[in-house]
Amino acid sequence: SFDAVPLAPTDPLFGLMAAYKADTFDRKVDLGVGAYRDDNAKPWILPVVKKAESILANDPNLNHEYLPIAGLPTFTSAAARLILGSDSPAIVENRVTSVQTISGTGAVHLGALFLAKFFPRPQDQKVLISNPTWANHPQIFSNVGLASTTYPYFDPSTKGLDFDGLCSSLESAPEGSVVLLHACAHNPTGVDPTKEQWKRIAEVIRQKKHFPFFDCAYQGFASGDLDNDAWAIRYFVEEGFELCVAQSFAKNLGLYGERAGCFHFVSPPSPNAQDGIKRIASQLAILQRSEISNPPAYGARIANLVLNDGKLFAEWCENLSEMSGRIKSMRTALHDKLVELGTPGDWSHILKQIGMFSFTGLNEKQVLKLREESHIYLTKNGRISMAGLNTHNVEYFATAVDKVVRE
Numbered sequence: 132s133f134d135a136v137p138l139a140p141t142d143p144l145f146g147l148m149a150a151y152k153a154d155t156f157d158r159k160v161d162l163g164v165g166a167y168r169d170d171n172a173k174p175w176i177l178p179v180v181k182k183a184e185s186i187l188a189n190d191p192n193l194n195h196e197y198l199p200i201a202g203l204p205t206f207t208s209a210a211a212r213l214i215l216g217s218d219s220p221a222i223v224e225n226r227v228t229s230v231q232t233i234s235g236t237g238a239v240h241l242g243a244l245f246l247a248k249f250f251p252r253p254q255d256q257k258v259l260i261s262n263p264t265w266a267n268h269p270q271i272f273s274n275v276g277l278a279s280t281t282y283p284y285f286d287p288s289t290k291g292l293d294f295d296g297l298c299s300s301l302e303s304a305p306e307g308s309v310v311l312l313h314a315c316a317h318n319p320t321g322v323d324p325t326k327e328q329w330k331r332i333a334e335v336i337r338q339k340k341h342f343p344f345f346d347c348a349y350q351g352f353a354s355g356d357l358d359n360d361a362w363a364i365r366y367f368v369e370e371g372f373e374l375c376v377a378q379s380f381a382k383n384l385g386l387y388g389e390r391a392g393c394f395h396f397v398s399p400p401s402p403n404a405q406d407g408i409k410r411i412a413s414q415l416a417i418l419q420r421s422e423i424s425n426p427p428a429y430g431a432r433i434a435n436l437v438l439n440d441g442k443l444f445a446e447w448c449e450n451l452s453e454m455s456g457r458i459k460s461m462r463t464a465l466h467d468k469l470v471e472l473g474t475p476g477d478w479s480h481i482l483k484q485i486g487m488f489s490f491t492g493l494n495e496k497q498v499l500k501l502r503e504e505s506h507i508y509l510t511k512n513g514r515i516s517m518a519g520l521n522t523h524n525v526e527y528f529a530t531a532v533d534k535v536v537r538e
């Protein structure tokens with residue numbers, strides 16, 4: 132019998148969402164979930180996605196047949212060009228393989244599963260993940276039998292990157308470790324390395340023969356510029372690294388529930404690279420078949436239209452600017468209000484951090500007080516989803532923060 136099955140705790144983030152939903156206070160604020168909201172705190176269907184949906188709805192040739200095991204080929208190849216750049220040496224030299232996945236989570240999982248099966252490493256070697264990181268990372272790896280350990284990332288005293296800690300930790304890790312890196316807009320901190328820092332990180336990874344595994348959930352969402360947000364990955368590819376990428380279209384196309392994503396494996400430049408990538412693709416296909424048989428079609432079809440049509444693509448870029456622009460304006464509004472209130476502490480990190488989240492520095496006690504006294508919902512680590520702020524609630528939030536910081 133299954134009497135020994137222990138009761139697992141509910142997922143903290145989804146628990147927070149449920150608590151927010153149940154709250155009847157009219158000025159309640161949801162800063163928990165990492166999903167874009169418009170200035171009225173409502174989910175936003177990107178106008179370009181609406182257009183793509185109507186094209187799909189009127190296409191007499193579409194049906195509900197299975198996609199191929201590796202997904203919709205025109206979608207996965209466009210996704211590779213989007214993240215690696217269309218002139219990427221890896222694409223030109225045919226040493227990339229791409230598999231459509233269940234959004235970014237599925238891509239991280241497929242990559243983890245592939246590494247668990249094929250990455251040559253000593254038994255006790257651990258996947259290196261940043262401290263802190265997206266809460267799902269450690270369990271995705273442990274579920275496929277890969278233990279993880281952390282490298283320093285966030286420095287609470289500067290509310291910025293602990294660059295020295297990061298580098299020395301990668302230096303002292305066992306040679307040939309898997310290193311998970313957030314490609315841009317680090318979740319939960321909103322703190323990214325500078326280009327110079329990325330170059331140094333690449334150097335250490337090369338020296339130590341580590342394997343870089345990029346998780347990219349916010350391309351175009353972070354800076355509003357798709358190329359800029361892919362810079363680190365493209366730099367590593369140009370430097371000739373063997374690497375993999377988990378790519379999500381949840382945030383940048385607002386396709387959260389449609390689960391559109393892609394996993395890319397890039398082989399290093401070598402005369403045998405094409406043979407190598409073929410072998411890797413064949414194994415990924417077997418893993419995919421046993422896990423999901425074939426990926427879901429709807430979100431991939433939308434992304435496929437947007438990525439492969441010049442006009443739709445241009446409109447997408449405008450939609451991305453609107454989302455990232457609104458978030459940046461909320462950073463300014465929140466920062467300025469805290470300064471105006473004279474709230475104790477330095478709040479410049481709110482302006483410096485990028486992407487969906489800000490790591491405010493509020494402690495657990497303050498977070499709980501915000502929830503109990505002001506009906507404001509954020510995760511215990513003090514992370515706020517910037518997209519939950521808008522012109523109607525940012526002052527209310529700043530005033531509540533001011534109060535708990537002074538208490």
Ligand code: PMP
Pocket residue numbers: 165233234235236237265313318346347348379380381387392
């Ligand atoms: N990685 C990171 C760092 C994320 O923040 C997210 C989204 N929260 C994901 C991966 C994957 O999300 P999804 O499966 O919805 O694409």
